[in-house]
């Protein structure tokens with residue numbers, strides 16, 4: 001089958017929604033207005049950790065223009081169940097907090113009012129009686145025996161098959177590191193990153209006469225959002241008419257199903273359309289971020305450049321709740337050895353809970369962080385043993401047919417060819433023995449681990 | 451608070467609207483006059499997505515009281531072109547893939563229009579300077595500068 005027959009491949013195609021974007025005709029969620037629409041504002045935790053003794057909404061409810069206040073009692077199934085379908089449990093995050101608060105900005109109750117300004121003013125009238133507890137904010141401390149357990153299961157990590165970290169074991173690291181010519185260590189860390197889309201989170205819900213809810217959402221994952229909202233509302237999903245697909249920037253920051261359930265409940269409770277749009281401050285300080293990560297590498301390297309052993313200990317800061325982090329750490333674990341063939345690998349990857357705003361999905365989360373550390377470490381190895389940066393990577397790049405530490409045989413390797421093409425593009429002349437390498441040269445044809 | 455009436459020329463048409471005295475021009479455009487092209491990325495002067503022209507000057511409409519627009523001439527993205535008859539800047543943004551999610555595009559295009567109306571032959575550096583207050587998180591800056599340079603070239607050739 002030639003490329004030509006596919007017709008479209010290799011051609012530039014105009015965006016279907018492009019003219020709408022440049023003429024201002026594209027309808028984003030905040031552009032949706034209904035007659036009689038109410039506005040929602042969230043009352044959030046003013047501290048990082050504490051026990052809730054009381055939530056007094058009476059003054060807010062009596063405020064002129066306030067229609068209702070939504071609290072935990074109004075949420076049929078008061079759990080975020082985001083990844084329950086892939087076994088991320090136990091449920092740990094309430095939709096609305098009622099027993100304890102775990103991070104600064106955690107949602108507690110929602111004010112629904114005739115205007116956004118009234119909702120904001122009334123939100124300030126809710127009296128919170130919260131007993132402050134010392135927050136756990138640093139990962140090494142969180143996993144030390146001195147730290148108070150902030151999670152109900154008695155420690156501060158996600159539990160992977162009974163362990164407080166995800167383990168990866170391949171070959172015999174302890175033995176191999178003894179035989180290495182060099183032991184090279186490196187520490188790498190990343191701060192949390194906020195997606196900061198120009199469009200903040202927004203949701204509009206309109207109750208229909210037939211009992212369905214029309215839900216305008218800027219989620220990146222409409223069906224995922226429908227399923228999770230239905231589980232929280234305890235309604236069949238056909239009651240939710242989801243309208244989405246137009247997102248003013250997401251980058252992973254709009255997959256947490258964080259606005260739709262509450263806005264639906266407010267619309268059901270009042271029988272009127274409701275809009276909830278986040279302020280820039282909420283977007284920056286309360287929405288989830290990319291996790292902060294700390295990685296420590298210990299590599300055993302031979303004089304000829306072969307990496308024969310690699311050990312990684314990584315801590316990922318999930319913040320207060322799971323969101324997508326336990327899954328992110330799973331991907332992270334698999335990518336920490338890098339795209340290199342190393343016969344002896346040991347990885348301990350921790351998903352750590354702290355009293356910070358939750359972290360979650362963001363562009364390649366788990367993988368990008370590992371790649372950053374791996375490539376810094378490759379550079380460190382090259383410099384330490386006095387080898388060229390290209391050569392160290394090409395020698396170790398994995399080849400088709402080799403076994404990866406996650407017990408999967410490589411069958412689609414392109415790293416060698418990509419590096420060779422990159423060298424050519426920038427006019428860097430690789431020596432003949434590196435040019436001759438290929439992803440298919442394993443099994444007696446020059447693969448060093450063959 | 452009692453509402454007041456302001457009258458301005460909006461996209462060429464004289465418009466009178468009843469507003470609350472402290473409402474921003476952006477809120478009045480979006481929520482009273484239902485012109486939704488002007489966006490609301492921050493409400494605090496940080497993103498540029500709400501940029502409109504007031505007497506041909508680029509203005510952050512989230513920071514301008516609508517009351518101060520009385521008697522002025524306001525232009526929004528809706529006023530410079532339509533899907534059938536795009537302004538050259540709109541056409542260039544479309545051709546160059548300079549709009550990804552599109553949320554920054556209205557502000558970008560209005561800021562660019564303010565520049566080209568005053569200086570039809572800006573350098574790339576001058577274009578970048580004129581857009582310094584407009585953020586794009588989809589990082590389309592290169593495509594955006596390319597699109598605006600296309601229009602500059604077209605105008606030179608015309």
Ligand code: FES
Nearest residue numbers: 492493497498512
């Ligand atoms: S909304 Fe006006 S500058 Fe961001």
Ligand code: FES
Nearest residue numbers: 550551586587588
């Ligand atoms: S295109 Fe998305 S912010 Fe610019």
